[in-house]
Amino acid sequence: MNAIAGVFAVSCSREQSTGASTLQRDRQLNQFFVEVERRALRIAEIGVRDRDEALDLVQDSMIKMARNYAERPGDEWTPLFYRILQNGIRDWHRRQKVRNRVMVWFGRGANADDEYDFAANAPDPAGRSPDVELQTAQAMQRLERSVHDLPHRQREAFMLRIFEGLDVAGTAMAMGCSEGSVKTHYSRAVHTLREKLGDHWQ
Amino acid sequence: MTESRDSERLERQAKALFDDSVERLDGATLSRLNQGRQKALEELHKPGVGNWGRWAPVTGVAAAAAIAVMVMNGTTVDVPVDDPVTVSDFEMLLETDSLEMLEDLEFFSLLDAVDTESNGHVG
Structure with a gap:
């Protein structure tokens, strides 16, 4: 009888500990998403120039992250998440290319740049003077346009290093390439951006 | 400096x-x-995706490889096509996390048909 009670007690305590660890993992992942989601959204938005599409991409990335990588160590989550997101952005561009080919064939080619409404997608005002607000918005538009126009590997390296603040090793993991490649892509990106934005930013 | x-x-x-x-x-x-x-x-x-779910990526890659072999051998192509299938097409199909593209195979078939027809008109 005592033995049965003992087994029951061990079983209950295991369930409790499993439940507690599940709850802890939920909280940790929730916290991780809270910390990363807004920057991820803006990074995706710069990549695809459409907020709705960017929201979908971020949500898909969070779902894939929760489904496949929640058990991985927490310090791997950020590069893993961005790897999923960057793959999503790349797939999105491929699909767009295919769609555009079909649309051109049907005589309904669309230029994504023409459709992107910067005013509609600009952040809400936050109590600053209209002059400052306008200058900031214009500077951000120039930056977004210039970053978007970079070759995609350079764009990824720049956004992950500067916007997300990943180090070279984390960026390499997120991009699925060597640290040397990250340095090369990043350096070229900065060089190009300096040339493009230099006049406005000096 | x-x-x-x-x-x-x-x-x-x-x-x-x-x-x-x-x-x-x-x-x-x-x-x-x-x-x-x-x-x-x-x-x-x-609930977990189970064993079938675990094998889904492998079966996806195998399916893509099978399609690649069929296309390269020309078993499914009756009409001569000017543009051969490029390496990048296979990379796109085989790339990890791009397996959702396989869902669009019907769409790509249509696209190929459209390309072929278009080439025919031009040529």
């Missing part, structure tokens, strides 16, 4: 502008992010 200072300035300014735009995301967008997060967290409590 000046070049390095310019780069640092650009990095600082870019980071500041980006952070500012993140801080000023509107309520509707934040709400949608929250919904997406909750949906993702629900995944943690869904």
